[in-house]
Amino acid sequence: MIELNELTKRYEDGILALDHVSYKVEPGEIFCLLGANGAGKTTTINILLDFIPPTSGSAFINGHDCNRFPLKAKKYVSYVSENVQLYGMFTARQNLAFFAELAGKKGLKKKDYDDVMRTVGLPERALKMRLKHFSKGMRQKLGIAIALLKDPPAILMDEPTSGLDPTSAQEFLDQLRKLRERGKAILITTHDIFRAKMIADRVGIMKQGRLVAIRKREDFKHADLEAIYMHEMEAAEAVS
Amino acid sequence: MIRQIIYREILENLLSLRFTLSLLLSISLFAAAGFVFVAKYKQESQDYWKNTNENLSGLSEQTKRLCDVALYEQTVYRKPKSLALCTEGFEKYFPNCLRFDIFSMHDTEVRRQRNFDLVRSMYSTEVGSRGNLDLVCFSDIDWVFIISLILSFVTLIFTYDTICGEKEAGTLRLMLAASIHRHKILIGKYIGVMLTLGIPLFLGLMLNLLIVTSSKEIMIGAGDWLKILTIVQLSFLYLSIFVLLGMFVSSRTAHSANSMVILLLVWVGLVILIPSFGRIISDAACESPTEAELGRRLDEVSKQIDEDRASGKFGLNPDVFGSKNVENPPGTAQLMNASTEAHNQVYEDHLNKLIAPLILGRSFTRFSPTVLYQCASEAVAGTGINRFKSLYQQVKRYQAELKEYVRGKDAEDLESLHLLCAHSQAISDWGVISKKPVSFDTVPKFQERDLALGQSLKLAIWDIGLLALFNLVFFAAAFVSFLKYDVR
Numbered sequence: 001m002i003e004l005n006e007l008t009k010r011y012e013d014g015i016l017a018l019d020h021v022s023y024k025v026e027p028g029e030i031f032c033l034l035g036a037n038g039a040g041k042t043t044t045i046n047i048l049l050d051f052i053p054p055t056s057g058s059a060f061i062n063g064h065d066c067n068r069f070p071l072k073a074k075k076y077v078s079y080v081s082e083n084v085q086l087y088g089m090f091t092a093r094q095n096l097a098f099f100a101e102l103a104g105k106k107g108l109k110k111k112d113y114d115d116v117m118r119t120v121g122l123p124e125r126a127l128k129m130r131l132k133h134f135s136k137g138m139r140q141k142l143g144i145a146i147a148l149l150k151d152p153p154a155i156l157m158d159e160p161t162s163g164l165d166p167t168s169a170q171e172f173l174d175q176l177r178k179l180r181e182r183g184k185a186i187l188i189t190t191h192d193i194f195r196a197k198m199i200a201d202r203v204g205i206m207k208q209g210r211l212v213a214i215r216k217r218e219d220f221k222h223a224d225l226e227a228i229y230m231h232e233m234e235a236a237e238a239v240s
Numbered sequence: 241m242i243r244q245i246i247y248r249e250i251l252e253n254l255l256s257l258r259f260t261l262s263l264l265l266s267i268s269l270f271a272a273a274g275f276v277f278v279a280k281y282k283q284e285s286q287d288y289w290k291n292t293n294e295n296l297s298g299l300s301e302q303t304k305r306l307c308d309v310a311l312y313e314q315t316v317y318r319k320p321k322s323l324a325l326c327t328e329g330f331e332k333y334f335p336n337c338l339r340f341d342i343f344s345m346h347d348t349e350v351r352r353q354r355n356f357d358l359v360r361s362m363y364s365t366e367v368g369s370r371g372n373l374d375l376v377c378f379s380d381i382d383w384v385f386i387i388s389l390i391l392s393f394v395t396l397i398f399t400y401d402t403i404c405g406e407k408e409a410g411t412l413r414l415m416l417a418a419s420i421h422r423h424k425i426l427i428g429k430y431i432g433v434m435l436t437l438g439i440p441l442f443l444g445l446m447l448n449l450l451i452v453t454s455s456k457e458i459m460i461g462a463g464d465w466l467k468i469l470t471i472v473q474l475s476f477l478y479l480s481i482f483v484l485l486g487m488f489v490s491s492r493t494a495h496s497a498n499s500m501v502i503l504l505l506v507w508v509g510l511v512i513l514i515p516s517f518g519r520i521i522s523d524a525a526c527e528s529p530t531e532a533e534l535g536r537r538l539d540e541v542s543k544q545i546d547e548d549r550a551s552g553k554f555g556l557n558p559d560v561f562g563s564k565n566v567e568n569p570p571g572t573a574q575l576m577n578a579s580t581e582a583h584n585q586v587y588e589d590h591l592n593k594l595i596a597p598l599i600l601g602r603s604f605t606r607f608s609p610t611v612l613y614q615c616a617s618e619a620v621a622g623t624g625i626n627r628f629k630s631l632y633q634q635v636k637r638y639q640a641e642l643k644e645y646v647r648g649k650d651a652e653d654l655e656s657l658h659l660l661c662a663h664s665q666a667i668s669d670w671g672v673i674s675k676k677p678v679s680f681d682t683v684p685k686f687q688e689r690d691l692a693l694g695q696s697l698k699l700a701i702w703d704i705g706l707l708a709l710f711n712l713v714f715f716a717a718a719f720v721s722f723l724k725y726d727v728r
Contacts, residue, residue: 042728049417051727071419079417085410087248089255101244102418146414156417 001027001154001185002048002077006057009043009209017043019209020057025185027153030176032196033189034229035206041189043209045156048187049079061154075104078147082159084139088132092122092142095131096149103150112149119178120145121171137168144175155179157188161195173199197225205232212236241420242428249432253398254439262394263440269390270444273381274451277325280380282457284320291317291337296685303680306653307673310646311664315339316635316686321627322460325452326471327384327617329624338635342643343580343662345587345635383445384617387475388610392482392511395437396503399486401496402429403722408496412727426487426722430715433483434476441479445472466693470620477707478613482507484714491721514608522601529593534586541582549575569670573659580662591632598625609710612703619700622690626699631688638686645684650674 002025009018018040025031033041046052048059050070059066062076086095093113100108114124120141131139140160147155161169176199179186190196196203197220205213205228213232220228253259295315302308317337338345406412415425449468452458460468486503493499549556555571602625605611618624643660650656653674659666666672691699 046728049413051413051416071421074417074419077417079414081410081413083410084414086414087252087409087411089252090248094251098244098248099414099418102241102415102420104419150418 001025001062002031002156002187003060004044004057005059007044007047007054007059008056009040009047009052010055016209018047018054018057021206021209021211022057023204023211023214025154025187027185028180028183029201030180030186030188030199032200032203033187033206034191034193034196034203035189036191038208039206040209041206042158045079045158045187045189048077048156049074076152077154077156078103078150078152080140080143080147080155080157080160082162083136084143086131086139086142089130091128091130092117092134092145093127095142096127096145099146100149103152105149105151108149116145116148119148120175135168137164137171140164140168140172141175144172144179148179153183154185155187157186159190160188161190161192169195193226193229205229207233207236210236242424242431245425245428246432246435249429250436253433253436258394258397259436259440262391262397263443265390265394266386266440266444267447269381269386270383270448271451273325273383273386274448276381278452278455278458281320281322281324282455285457288317288320291315299683299685300680303683304677305675306646306649306678307667307675309642309678309683310342310660310673311662311667313339313341314686316631316638316688318627318631319688321621321623321690322452322458323464323467323621324382324623325448326382326468326621327614327623328380328382329384329614329618329621329627334625334628338632340635340639341662342639342646342660343577344584345639383448383471383475384614386444387441387478388613389511391437391441391475391479392610393507394440395433395479395482396486396500396507398433398437399483400490400500400503402433402487403490403725404493404499405490405496407494407725407727416727422723422725423719426491426719430483430487430718433487434480437479437483438476441475463690463693467620467622467696470693470697471617474613474616474620474704474707477704477711478609481609481707481710481714484711484718488714488718488721491718491725494726510608511610515605515611517605522597522604525604526597526600528597529590534590537586537590538583541586542579545575545579545582548578554578569657569659569666569672572663572666573661573672576661576663576666595625595629606703606706609707612706612710616700616703616707619703620693620696622696630691634688635686638684641684645682646673649676649678 004024005022007018007021008016010016017038021040021044023031033044035041043052044059047054048061048066050066050073053067061073064073064076066073087098090098096113096116097108113127117124117127122138122141122145126134126138131142134142143160161172164172173195176186176188180201188196188200201217203215203220203225204211205215212235213228215225215228295317299309299312299314302312315337316339318334401408403412406415416422453460485506486499489502489506490496490499493502548554554568554575556568556575602611602615606615615624619626622630647658647660650658650660650673653676655671655676656674657670657672659672661667661672663672667675697704
């Protein structure tokens with residue numbers, strides 16, 4: 001569903017943000033990209049969303065080249081950002097309606113909005129609240145609600161649990177599990193090893209633009225993911 | 241998808257404080273402009289009819305003798321224009337009346353003043369300076385003032401964060417993550433802002449027109465309504481430039497604060513500095529003739545006429561002056577007419593030289609959309625320099641018509657010598673022009689005619705074209721800039 005082939009990105013200032021990165025995220029799978037700041041996690045998402053072009057290699061969503069046919073590729077993907085802001089003066093419903101219509105979902109009814117709010121764990125009355133009164137956790141949930149309304153086969157999430165309190169983060173992970181059950185291919189970038197261990201089917205460990213390791217759930221289910229992460233990072237350091 | 245973006249843009253703006261404030265500002269300014277205009281128009285209208293009636297009654301008194309009609313110094317006043325509501329066009333700096341007889345213009349205010357100090361307003365009959373055009377960029381509070389100065393700034397307040405503000409809020413990434421072309425977002429935002437701006441503008445204009453039309457003194461004809469509609473369209477064309485400028489700068493900056501500062505500087509340059517500096521440059525490039533120069537040229541002409549007379553060109557005895565040349569009335573008339581014609585030419589050249597700096601100044605300042613908008617609006621409304629030039633030409637045509645009338649009536653009188661000349665003594669002593677009475681009804685009367693919309697548009701076509709060009713350039717710039725905009 002999401003596929004990266006030898007994806008490389010070198011910025012104008014010479015920094016190599018991605019170095020021949022390749023992996024696939026299959027339907028019904030949650031793939032967590034772990035790495036320090038500047039490892040290339042967000043660059044990957046930026047290329048998948050055609051915010052920046054790759055230097056070489058290619059990225060695909062549902063078989064569509066993200067760089068050559070970005071509009072086709074973006075039809076099959078939703079994006080949840082690190083800090084979902086949305087339009088503060090609008091109500092939750094107005095925000096949902098706007099982004100859903102941008103995604104081509106027209107003629108949604110009240111029931112559709114109520115359902116999606118329930119699914120993400122927001123009270124229905126929140127539909128009429130202005131976003132400026134939402135907490136960060138509520139806004140993150142609304143971000144997922146937007147992604148759900150579009151109902152694409154792939155979802156990209158950039159540090160989605162950053163800044164969430166433990167309860168909100170837990171609720172968020174529950175939502176992700178539901179999405180996985182619905183067959184979505186989910187790519188998450190995060191520093192949060194603890195939550196990655198809880199939710200990921202596979203984790204990819206990135207360091208300075210390179211994907212240094214991919215671990216399956218079986219590898220870290222009963223192990224210390226942080227130790228694996230640190231080990232891989234040190235090994236990568238030694239190689240470089 | 242554009243529809244959703246337009247809807248969102250409008251809704252977001254309508255919910256914002258800046259919209260409420262701009263609405264209040266617009267409504268209060270247009271209302272104030274309406275009340276001020278009605279009060280001013282009433283006064284000007286009363287003065288105009290009083291002065292015009294005095295002029296006509298004076299003309300009526302002269303009809304006892306045709307020669308008196310010929311020598312009567314008429315004073316034609318500028319009629320107050322209902323479309324000065326849209327743009328007053330510095331009219332108060334132009335002469336309010338022109339004086340003339342059938343031989344020459346006696347517009348002394350025009351002749352004597354230097355530069356546009358010359359152009360004095362006198363909607364009362366007193367001549368008094370009300371300002372110096374060198375020091376002003378804007379005229380009274382009228383539509384063009386409100387739109388070109390206030391609403392252009394309001395437009396920037398609506399657009400400075402159109403792109404970079406969305407980037408700061410993170411909503412631009414979300415929008416572009418959808419399957420939508422960037423140009424659709426840009427066009428949607430443009431239309432959204434234009435429609436939002438249209439609300440305070442439209443409500444303000446409606447209120448203004450309501451105030452003006454509810455006054456009994458002010459009549460707005462069908463042709464005027466068309467011109468008003470054209471000026472409204474010009475206003476949108478003008479404001480559109482600032483919308484696109486705001487979007488362009490917003491898509492070149494990462495932070496809305498930077499965008500606002502840059503736009504503020506550009507706005508000051510386009511709306512304040514260029515119109516002001518252009519005039520100063522034009523004054524330096526095109527020196528206005530002085531009163532002394534006029535006097536010198538008149539002396540030269542008089543000297544030349546005397547030389548011609550001395551050389552026997554007019555068949556007059558060089559040693560005998562004035563009405564003593566009884567032996568040769570045609571020669572005296574010829575001399576008088578040659579002298580009048582030569583002096584008229586000097587005065588006309590002087591007037592053209594006085595107006596030239598203003599025209600040149602406007603040409604220099606056409607880098608500014610504000611000046612283009614002012615010029616185009618003045619041309620359509622029939623105010624400003626074009627109106628003054630038109631009035632002057634109309635008076636000259638009327639002068640020629642009246643002269644032909646006098647000539648025709650004079651030809652019917654067998655006792656007259658049929659020698660039209662501005663020589664009162666020759667008229668009284670020799671009867672060079674008929675002294676018989678004429679019917680007042682048959683005497684042509686002056687009536688100022690407004691240009692039709694088509695003719696006005698012809699005058700404004702270049703300015704409108706340049707306004708459209710500004711729009712195209714800024715749209716292209718905003719388009720290219722947004723396509724390359726880094727949303728990270």
